[in-house]
Amino acid sequence: MPSPPAASRSAGAAAAVARRILHPSSLLPPGTTSLKPCLRAATTTTTHAHTTTPRHHLPASLPIPTRTSSRPYHSYSHPPPPGPFTPTESLLLAAAYRHVPTHGFSASALALGARDAGYLDISPTIVPDGVFSLVQWHLVTQREALAARSVALFGDGQKGPNVVASRVEALAWERLLGNAEVVWQWQEALAIMAQPSYVPASVKELAMLADEIWFLAGDVAVDPTWYTKRASLSAIYAAAELFMTNDRSLGFRDTQEFLRRRLQEASEMGNVARSVREWLSFTASAGINVLRSKGVQI
Amino acid sequence: MAVRPTQLRRALLQSPSRLRQTAPNTIQHPELQHLLSAAPSAFSSACPFSSTITTRTQNTPDYAVPNPSRPTHFGFQTVTEAEKVERVATVFTSVAESYDRMNDLMSFGWHRIWKDYFVTSLNPGFSPLTSGLDPRAPQHILDIAGGTGDIAFRMLQTAHVVNGNPDVRVTISDINPAMLTVGKQRSTLLPASQQAALSFVEANAEDLTRTAPLSPPGTRTPAPTSTIPDASVDLYTVAFGIRNFSNIPAALREAYRVLKPGGVFACLEFSKADAHPLLNTLYKEWSFRAIPLIGQLVAGDRDSYQYLVESIEKFPSQAEFRDMIVDAGFVVGGQGYEDLTGGVAAIHKGMKPRV
Numbered sequence: 001m002p003s004p005p006a007a008s009r010s011a012g013a014a015a016a017v018a019r020r021i022l023h024p025s026s027l028l029p030p031g032t033t034s035l036k037p038c039l040r041a042a043t044t045t046t047t048h049a050h051t052t053t054p055r056h057h058l059p060a061s062l063p064i065p066t067r068t069s070s071r072p073y074h075s076y077s078h079p080p081p082p083g084p085f086t087p088t089e090s091l092l093l094a095a096a097y098r099h100v101p102t103h104g105f106s107a108s109a110l111a112l113g114a115r116d117a118g119y120l121d122i123s124p125t126i127v128p129d130g131v132f133s134l135v136q137w138h139l140v141t142q143r144e145a146l147a148a149r150s151v152a153l154f155g156d157g158q159k160g161p162n163v164v165a166s167r168v169e170a171l172a173w174e175r176l177l178g179n180a181e182v183v184w185q186w187q188e189a190l191a192i193m194a195q196p197s198y199v200p201a202s203v204k205e206l207a208m209l210a211d212e213i214w215f216l217a218g219d220v221a222v223d224p225t226w227y228t229k230r231a232s233l234s235a236i237y238a239a240a241e242l243f244m245t246n247d248r249s250l251g252f253r254d255t256q257e258f259l260r261r262r263l264q265e266a267s268e269m270g271n272v273a274r275s276v277r278e279w280l281s282f283t284a285s286a287g288i289n290v291l292r293s294k295g296v297q298i
Numbered sequence: 299m300a301v302r303p304t305q306l307r308r309a310l311l312q313s314p315s316r317l318r319q320t321a322p323n324t325i326q327h328p329e330l331q332h333l334l335s336a337a338p339s340a341f342s343s344a345c346p347f348s349s350t351i352t353t354r355t356q357n358t359p360d361y362a363v364p365n366p367s368r369p370t371h372f373g374f375q376t377v378t379e380a381e382k383v384e385r386v387a388t389v390f391t392s393v394a395e396s397y398d399r400m401n402d403l404m405s406f407g408w409h410r411i412w413k414d415y416f417v418t419s420l421n422p423g424f425s426p427l428t429s430g431l432d433p434r435a436p437q438h439i440l441d442i443a444g445g446t447g448d449i450a451f452r453m454l455q456t457a458h459v460v461n462g463n464p465d466v467r468v469t470i471s472d473i474n475p476a477m478l479t480v481g482k483q484r485s486t487l488l489p490a491s492q493q494a495a496l497s498f499v500e501a502n503a504e505d506l507t508r509t510a511p512l513s514p515p516g517t518r519t520p521a522p523t524s525t526i527p528d529a530s531v532d533l534y535t536v537a538f539g540i541r542n543f544s545n546i547p548a549a550l551r552e553a554y555r556v557l558k559p560g561g562v563f564a565c566l567e568f569s570k571a572d573a574h575p576l577l578n579t580l581y582k583e584w585s586f587r588a589i590p591l592i593g594q595l596v597a598g599d600r601d602s603y604q605y606l607v608e609s610i611e612k613f614p615s616q617a618e619f620r621d622m623i624v625d626a627g628f629v630v631g632g633q634g635y636e637d638l639t640g641g642v643a644a645i646h647k648g649m650k651p652r653v
């Protein structure tokens with residue numbers, strides 16, 4: 001994920017970026033927090049639509065390849081999932097996606113998919129962003145599949161502050177496993193996402209993933225930590241995803257460990273963030289008092 | 299052709315955020331409204347286009363059937379469809395020689411970059427690597443209003459050289475033999491293999507069932523001898539041509555007919571930079587004040603250049619034209635078009651679905 005480029009490079013850098021991201025959020029005026037529920041409302045609509053569709057009867061602990069390949073979304077005969085794609089794009093991208101494990105996120109995969117669907121080599125040229133759209137297809141379908149995974153993992157059990165953190169980790173791990181089948185192609189995908197014209201869309205998708213994970217984990221807090229939680233999860237997820245592309249351990253155990261450590265660090269850092277915020281608000285009010293003393297009307 | 303698509307994309311695209319929505323199947327363009335209300339009785343059985351009628355499907359709307367006496371516009375004037383054909387022919391016969399200079403003037407030289415990007419983004423001749431005997435699939439490209447060959451030559455370069463696929467042939471079709479003749483002359487500079495993959499035909503884009511081989515300059519156009527068959531084309535391109543057509547809906551339906559299922563309609567045309575008021579104002583000032591004057595000075599032909607400027611102004615907006623493409627039966631990806639240089643030009647694409 002190219003979002004905070006530094007974050008993708010190393011774990012330490014990820015934490016550093018997360019820390020940098022923490023600052024601006026604590027500077028937001030109190031009114032800004034009213035944005036959150038609206039944002040959440042926009043994403044929940046699709047999420048709820050998913051949890052009610054009975055297309056996931058998969059047990060939580062199948063071996064990785066079976067699970068990813070049998071996920072109903074990835075069949076191009078399946079009705080296209082909601083998302084930013086037109087029906088024709090969905091048709092071409094779903095067909096192309098089946099060739100990604102062998103051909104990568106490439107023009108070849110797009111053309112082979114078009115042939116499978118009974119179209120021509122030239123047909124995928126109508127997909128607006130070509131191979132980047134194919135990467136987006138992966139990101140969107142994997143993100144949308146999380147809701148179903150969440151139900152399979154946790155059922156509808158009660159949610160509370162003490163379970164949220166472990167659920168965030170479980171969901172982030174689930175999402176990482178969604179990359180398992182294309183992990184050999186993932187560095188290539190990251191390079192595509194890092195192209196300047198695609199960075200905004202890639203960052204947005206990462207933010208939506210972080211938001212989805214916190215939501216599915218049962219986080220209902222609407223307070224100033226809303227931004228910091230999402231920002232740090234984004235950074236950690238991006239770093240773990242990159243780590244995974246070089247992970248040769250069985251079942252990506254090292255990646256799982258990496259993820260756990262980073263999330264642990266971040267929760268400790270949350271305390272740091274709180275103190276930073278307190279310091280800032282103190283300084284700001286002190287500054288205002290100084291200005292008032294000089295006769296400025298505030 | 300050495301320009302990389304990503305670089306071009308960065309340079310050309312003004313609005314990265316897309317309205318990812320399926321095109322609404324509604325017609326809002328005032329011209330279409332006007333055409334929709336045109337009286338069907340104006341179409342008589344003596345019409346020279348009657349041979350096409352048999353090939354058109356029965357549910358072709360009336361406005362998409364060429365009608366020589368139906369009103370349309372020629373620049374800011376209202377003329378009949380038949381008159382427009384004549385007058386457009388006069389314009390392009392007159393500007394054929396100065397055509398390249400004209401394009402440079404009207405687009406500040408951008409048209410070359412737009413054309414490069416147009417062709418690169420279509421990636422003609424590309425075939426996936428497969429374990430089969432010959433992974434490359436043959437392609438037939440039809441370049442409509444191909445005039446002087448600008449698009450066709452780029453297509454051949456990309457297909458034959460960049461993609462190493464010699465099995466790609468290009469048919470250049472134009473209504474105007476003067477433009478085609480310039481194109482044919484220019485094509486003699488191409489490598490022999492590319493020349494062998496080119497053919498030139500005279501045809502009105504609104505009726506591709508009646509095509510004739512290019513006639514030598516000064517002779518009369520021979521009677522139409524052949525037809526472009528149904529479902530025979532992989533890629534249909536039209537660059538800076540479609541705004542000159544008398545009946546755009548009819549041309550779009552012909553494109554649909556000749557394309558194979560999965561075949562792509564791709565159009566490059568001047569468009570509306572309305573989203574960028576400053577750019578729009580500057581471009582309009584330039585085109586309405588300067589271009590006709592320069593046309594007079596450079597080519598001694600003010601009226602033709604005046605028409606070209608007015609025809610850009612009369613051409614529908616990006617969204618309206620996309621709706622016309624969808625109305626003809628095509629499906630689109632994303633919003634169906636891509637703005638170049640803030641919308642001074644735009645690329646529209648549509649695919650013929652399998653039914």
Ligand SMILES: C[S@@+](CC[C@H](N)C(=O)[O-])C[C@H]1O[C@@H](n2cnc3c(N)ncnc32)[C@H](O)[C@@H]1O
Pocket residue numbers: 386390442443444445446447448449471472473474477501502503504536537538539540542543544
């Ligand atoms: C501005 S030129 C474009 C030439 C070339 N495609 C390019 O991009 O340089 C427009 C062309 O459209 C052709 N044209 C106009 N009306 C046409 C019609 N009804 N059918 C086919 N071609 C037409 C003209 O003869 C002229 O060659």
